[in-house]
Amino acid sequence: MEVDIRRVALKHALANAVKFGGKARVDSVVSKVFAEVPEARKAAKEVVELVKEVVEEVNSMSPESQASLLSELWPEALSGERKVEVKRLPPLPGAEEVGGKVVTRFAPNPDFVLHLGSARPAILNYYYAKKMYNGKFILRFEDTDPRTKRPMPEAYDLIREDLRWLGTPWDEEYIQSQRMEVYYEVAEALIKSGNAYVCTHSQDEIKAFRDAGKPDPCSFLPPEEHMERWEKMLSGEYPEGAAVLRIKTDPAHPNPSVRDWIAFRVLDTEKTPHPLTGDKYRVWPTYNFACAVDDHMLGVTHVLRGEEHAVNTLKQEYVYRHMGWKPPVSIHFGRMNLEGMVLSKSVIRRGIEKGLFSSIDDIRLGTLRALRRRGILPEAIWDLVLEVGIKPSTARVSVDKLHAFNRKYLEPRANRYMFVPEPAKVASIEGLEAPITAEVIVHPSFPERGRRRITFSKPEVYLPSDVASSMVRLMGLGNFEVVDGGSKLRYLNNDVSFAKKHELPIVQWAPVESSVRGRVLKAAGTKIEEISGYGEPSLAELPPGEQVQFVRLGFVRVEGPETYIFTHD
């Protein structure tokens, strides 16, 4: 045994010394020894002493003899390969207990379309339920506020579309405004068991009780009284604001907002009708109540949501406790700030109202529809979300990162086209007989996609203004000498290797007679840049939605005739 350890120590001491300029470190060698011979941990102190001796010996040797001894005894120790890591999120706690039947949900308020911020919970919840576990993914519309965050009738469908595009199809769908009776029933049970009560104090009075950490006088009334009040709430005898149903928690809870939080309130739906149910209901559950009840009723096992919901989890646990239900596992992830993109719902909405943004898919915005219009692929959003993962700390991700992921997917798909941006130069061609024919490569990585033929008779082309050399290569057409300050191009040959050898700039061009005018729209912070120019004739045939690369310019998505939206470099 002793001998074995000494040998192992010698091996790692040598390897360590060779790796770090002749001096091995005791700590590192000890670690390696334990890794190779885990049993040795039991006699850790002795091993350390032994390693110290060995390291001393090794360090007194010359680097050359260390290396030669190592390669003689353990040649394999010289190759330092590393483990490869697989990109995958950590498993979910509590997934075993449910036998891998993980049920998650995505629960948006249908008051707006989805944006990059909402993509995170959508993808994460979908990923765990459907990709990592063999479970169920639920879509639930949380539209229980007809007053402050009024649902937008179109939003239900817009969100469904957004999710389908994102690649997170759902197994079941629920709309909270259609489930009011469910919430009423649980409310009644809680009142009867003395765990909820109707309070008729004003908002200010309730706040005062909370701040003081004192119980609400209403809470001392018997359940029968509260049942009566509850009936009166439902029958419309209390005007808006006159009564609320509160959940008993702890009047002195360290977090004042948890103290007997409000589960239902009266809303005047004649004044502010709900887009789906009109004025049918006047008593509305709050987010925390509806959410708690639904998560249980729908069998949700895991809730993944942002850290802004941390206190809500705390509140909702009281409903579970009172009802004797088992709460789902909650995981809170941190904020994801996307630098250089407008994400906030309220800012977007205000911007659209003020005319700052044209619409919900204005290319400067971070809505999923805007990203799609810009040519961002859902796969790229997935990569971004999965990379950021479920860490609780705030992540400041850059648009560059999103673009890098997107480029990975877009690059092979996007065929190459030529587009000459303004200011373009017109040059006449000498030395080629009309009709002139060029063959441009459709995609350099995929020769099987072939070449595109451009034929024209009038010997004039548009050139990008950055052509300043005495010779230039026009892609697919030939090498030229630049004469008369760039107004003339004299044909030399069509040999790519000539261009390489003489280091000619290789540029895009467009025939003047059949070029297609176009403009590229580019989101630049709060502005939209417009780059107009001339494209090769086949641009006219590209269908809207097609994503291509404008050579030497960047990737674009075809918006419509003559309009292209810049995706990224």
Next chain:
RNA sequence: GCCCCGGUCGUCUAGCCCGGUCAAGGAUAUCGGCCUCUCGAGCCGAAGAUCCCGGGUUCAAAUCCCGGCCGGGGCACCA
């Protein structure tokens, strides 16, 4: 102010739960080279991290414990 939660290359992240194969791996951005009919892609290389700071436990701490600092979230009859 009160209540939570965090802190690893510029940025994002792996490792942390269960201390040792980590003098810290990957990605992105940057810089160089090769390759390419693009300023795209690919390949190779460089540089980049006092693992927030201080203390403690231990043979051994990015990992466990305590304190500090800094950052974030919440404090609605919104979701």
